[in-house]
Every structure is written in C-alpha cells, then in structure tokens.
Amino acid sequence: xxxxxxxxxxxxxxxxxxxxxxxxxxxxxxxxxxxxxxxxxxxxxxxxxxxxxxxxxxxxxxxxxxxxxxxxxxxxxxxxxxxxxxxx
Numbered sequence: 001x002x003x004x005x006x007x008x009x010x011x012x013x014x015x016x017x018x019x020x021x022x023x024x025x026x027x028x029x030x031x032x033x034x035x036x037x038x039x040x041x042x043x044x045x046x047x048x049x050x051x052x053x054x055x056x057x058x059x060x061x062x063x064x065x066x067x068x069x070x071x072x073x074x075x076x077x078x079x080x081x082x083x084x085x086x087x088x
Contacts, residue, residue, distance in 0.1 A: 002031065002032065005028065005032065005037050005040075005041065005044055006044050006047070006048055007084070007087060007088070008028065008031060008032075009024060009028070009041075009044060009045060009048060009054070010048070010053065010054070010076060010080060010083075010084040010088075011084070011088065012024055012027050012028075013054060013074060013075055013076045013080075014076055014081065014084055014088075017075060018057055018073050018074065018075045019073065019074060020071055020072060020073050020074070021041075021042060021045060021071075021072050021074070022071070024041065024045065024074065025038065025041045025042070028041055045074065048080070049074075052077055052079050052080065053076065053077060053079065053080035053083055053084070054074050054075065054076055054077060054080055055074065055075055055076075055077045055080075056072055056073070056074060057073045057074060057075045058072075058073040059071060059072045059073070
C-alpha cells in the first residue's frame with residue numbers, strides 16, 4: 001500500500017533535504033506510476049507550504065526554449081519535521 005501523497009512529499013524532503021518542484025514530481029511519478037493524483041502534486045506542495053509544513057528555500061527563473069520557467073526549491077520546516085515524524 002502506498003503512502004498518502006502529501007506524506008510521501010514530506011518523506012522525500014526528509015530524505016533529500018531539499019528538492020525542486022520538478023524533482024519532487026519526478027520522484028513521485030516513480031512511486032505513483034500513472035496515477036492521476038500526480039497531476040495535482042504542485043497543489044499538494046502549495047498546501048503543505050500554506051500550513052507551515054514545508055518552506056520555499058530558494059527560487060529563480062531559468063529559460064528553456066526562450067520561455068522563462070520558475071524553479072522553486074523546497075525543504076521541511078522544523079514544525080514539518082515534527083508533524084512528519086508523528087505520522088511516519
């Protein structure tokens with residue numbers, strides 16, 4: 001049985017310390033292969049941020065095919081580590 005998606009995001013950030021949104025989604029795709037919930041992963045990330053479990057550590061803009069792309073790097077907050085360890 002797979003973990004809930006938000007708990008898995010916390011697990012990834014606990015394991016890797018920091019990840020970009022794209023890295024999180026790529027790792028989730030390997031775990032939740034072909035599941036529709038992956039399409040909402042960015043919304044789950046933002047929801048975890050809204051309640052103080054993860055935080056935006058860094059953001060920058062890269063250009064790909066002459067289009068700007070916002071890159072965001074995330075990490076668990078101290079509060080997030082406590083909550084994550086409660087349920088893990």
